[in-house]
Amino acid sequence: MCGIMGVVATTPVNQLLYDGLQVLQHRGQDAAGIATAEGGRFHMHKGPGLVRDVFRTRNMRNLIGNWGIAHCRYPTAGSAYNAAEAQPFYVNSPFGLMLAHNGNLTNAEQLRQDMFLQDLRHMNTNSDSEVLLNVLAHELQAASQNRYQVDPETIFQAVKGVQRRVRGAYAVVAMIAGYGLLAFRDPYGIRPLIIGRNDTAHGPEYLVASESVAIDTLGFKVLRDVEPGEAILIDTQGHFVSRQCAEKTLHAPCMFEYVYLARPDSLMDGVSVYETRVKMGEFLADKVRHTMPHLDIDAVIPIPDSSRPAAMELARCLDIPYREGFVKNRYIGRTFIMPGQASRRKSVRQKLNAIAQEFRGKNVMLVDDSIVRGTTSREIIMMAREAGAKKVYFASASPPVRHANVYGIDMPTRSELIAAFRNDEEICNEIGADGLIYQDIDALKAAVRELNPALVHFETSCFDGHYVTGDVSNEYLEHVEAARAKTGRSEDDADSAQLDLNLVQSD
Numbered sequence: 001m002c003g004i005m006g007v008v009a010t011t012p013v014n015q016l017l018y019d020g021l022q023v024l025q026h027r028g029q030d031a032a033g034i035a036t037a038e039g040g041r042f043h044m045h046k047g048p049g050l051v052r053d054v055f056r057t058r059n060m061r062n063l064i065g066n067w068g069i070a071h072c073r074y075p076t077a078g079s080a081y082n083a084a085e086a087q088p089f090y091v092n093s094p095f096g097l098m099l100a101h102n103g104n105l106t107n108a109e110q111l112r113q114d115m116f117l118q119d120l121r122h123m124n125t126n127s128d129s130e131v132l133l134n135v136l137a138h139e140l141q142a143a144s145q146n147r148y149q150v151d152p153e154t155i156f157q158a159v160k161g162v163q164r165r166v167r168g169a170y171a172v173v174a175m176i177a178g179y180g181l182l183a184f185r186d187p188y189g190i191r192p193l194i195i196g197r198n199d200t201a202h203g204p205e206y207l208v209a210s211e212s213v214a215i216d217t218l219g220f221k222v223l224r225d226v227e228p229g230e231a232i233l234i235d236t237q238g239h240f241v242s243r244q245c246a247e248k249t250l251h252a253p254c255m256f257e258y259v260y261l262a263r264p265d266s267l268m269d270g271v272s273v274y275e276t277r278v279k280m281g282e283f284l285a286d287k288v289r290h291t292m293p294h295l296d297i298d299a300v301i302p303i304p305d306s307s308r309p310a311a312m313e314l315a316r317c318l319d320i321p322y323r324e325g326f327v328k329n330r331y332i333g334r335t336f337i338m339p340g341q342a343s344r345r346k347s348v349r350q351k352l353n354a355i356a357q358e359f360r361g362k363n364v365m366l367v368d369d370s371i372v373r374g375t376t377s378r379e380i381i382m383m384a385r386e387a388g389a390k391k392v393y394f395a396s397a398s399p400p401v402r403h404a405n406v407y408g409i410d411m412p413t414r415s416e417l418i419a420a421f422r423n424d425e426e427i428c429n430e431i432g433a434d435g436l437i438y439q440d441i442d443a444l445k446a447a448v449r450e451l452n453p454a455l456v457h458f459e460t461s462c463f464d465g466h467y468v469t470g471d472v473s474n475e476y477l478e479h480v481e482a483a484r485a486k487t488g489r490s491e492d493d494a495d496s497a498q499l500d501l502n503l504v505q506s507d
């Protein structure tokens with residue numbers, strides 16, 4: 001996943017985009033970029049690192065104009081530390097286009113070939129987002145039939161072309177020079193995208209972002225989610241138009257957004273992410289009650305940050321004290337979205353430290369939102385024991401993660417996933433717990449659906465192996481695994497790149 005944002009305002013947007021990126025930082029810690037426009041010129045600055053490290057005052061000064069887009073990256077395609085893959089991406093023709101993408105295309109390789117052989121387009125990175133931009137450029141070129149002025153009809157036509165050709169997950173913000181902001185979402189609405197509006201004395205301003213938290217904090221009002229398959233256009237004068245561009249849609253938002261990716265204070269598909277996590281806690285408590293009735297637990301302890309709402313509710317429903325047993329170092333980022341297993345493992349220890357008094361002589365139930373590679377759970381259980389816990393039970397607010405994710409979460413190889421080839425008992429042994437309990441998939445779906453019954457389908461492939469877009473075969477998954485092994489984006493490479501980056505940053 002990544003964080004994306006686009007804005008058309010009545011005053012300069014550089015600070016607004018920077019502040020918004022800070023709020024979306026949890027969606028991507030690898031690279032960041034901002035592009036703005038004024039008087040037919042684009043201005044851009046992007047690079048590897050956290051938002052606060054990428055932008056200096058001198059960069060901000062150059063980002064002039066009242067409209068722009070921004071991106072923070074958590075890579076899924078291409079390589080982790082290639083600065084060239086930071087977004088937004090730019091092509092000069094037709095009109096001049098900038099694009100930022102959240103998601104992952106499942107037919108990027110085919111498209112890359114088509115682009116080269118049929119459309120004679122060169123791509124300079126391994127990023128699927130660059131492919132997506134070039135498809136958009138090609139379709140816009142075709143729809144505009146060499147007219148030098150672009151209008152909404154032509155743009156919608158181009159997005160329809162993109163929807164026809166591109167497979168996978170994509171939430172997109174793009175700038176079209178001479179027109180304004182374009183935003184669209186894939187026909188399944190896998191990755192989130194929401195619109196906000198701010199009425200000023202000089203007219204309305206619009207903001208499109210991955211999560212509503214950006215809209216709230218920047219003083220806009222949430223208007224609505226961008227519909228799956230829908231494209232919206234806001235010209236530089238603030239005129240808003242929208243159109244359904246997909247032939248067929250099936251709303252199936254990514255379940256992992258509710259479980260872990262999104263901030264709890266965000267609203268997605270009309271549902272509070274926080275409330276879904278509380279519900280997950282309630283349903284997990286039901287399962288604990290039924291499957292482990294004789295458990296003797298002194299305290300329920302969350303693994304900060306994401307599991308807190310679920311752990312709190314689980315404790316309340318089981319009538320067991322909820323205690324904070326780990327303190328989080330607020331200066332360490334999210335470990336799951338860090339590339340490289342060694343840096344993730346080290347970061348867990350740097351990030352979380354046990355409060356010994358909360359563990360000494362006690363039976364504890366640790367709660368996390370998910371167990372993916374098992375890095376966090378393994379380390380945390382060891383820490384609880386080192387702190388003197390008698391028994392350590394582990395509960396996961398989501399089911400075992402057994403399958404690769406191909407829609408924008410970096411879980412492409414099954415060999416990395418602790419649950420891929422193990423049953424619950426083996427996983428329990430592997431993480432060193434005295435007991436392990438997982439949420440059921442139906443309970444997880446119910447946790448979100450109870451809050452919005454209109455949400456019938458979900459993208460839950462990492463839990464159940466069902467890929468909503470219908471084009472993900474076993475051959476494709478094996479191909480992705482093999483490509484990952486071959487491109488050398490190995491865990492070790494990512495680790496050393498992380499070190500290099502840190503050295504550069506601390507210079």
Ligand SMILES: O=P(O)(O)OC[C@H]1O[C@H](OP(=O)(O)OP(=O)(O)O)[C@H](O)[C@@H]1O
Pocket residue numbers: 260303304305306307333334335336337368369370371372373374375376377
């Ligand atoms: O099994 P693993 O591979 O370790 O992945 C799962 C863990 O990673 C995430 O935490 P993270 O530290 O990324 O973020 P958080 O502070 O938002 O919980 C998630 O909340 C789990 O704790």
Ligand SMILES: NC(=O)CC[C@H](N)C(=O)O
Pocket residue numbers: 001002073074075076077078085101102103104105127128129408409
């Ligand atoms: N996680 C994402 O959404 C990443 C977007 C894009 N696939 C990239 O690798 O940069």
Ligand SMILES: [Mg+2]
Pocket residue numbers: 303304305306307368369376
């Ligand atoms: Mg966590």
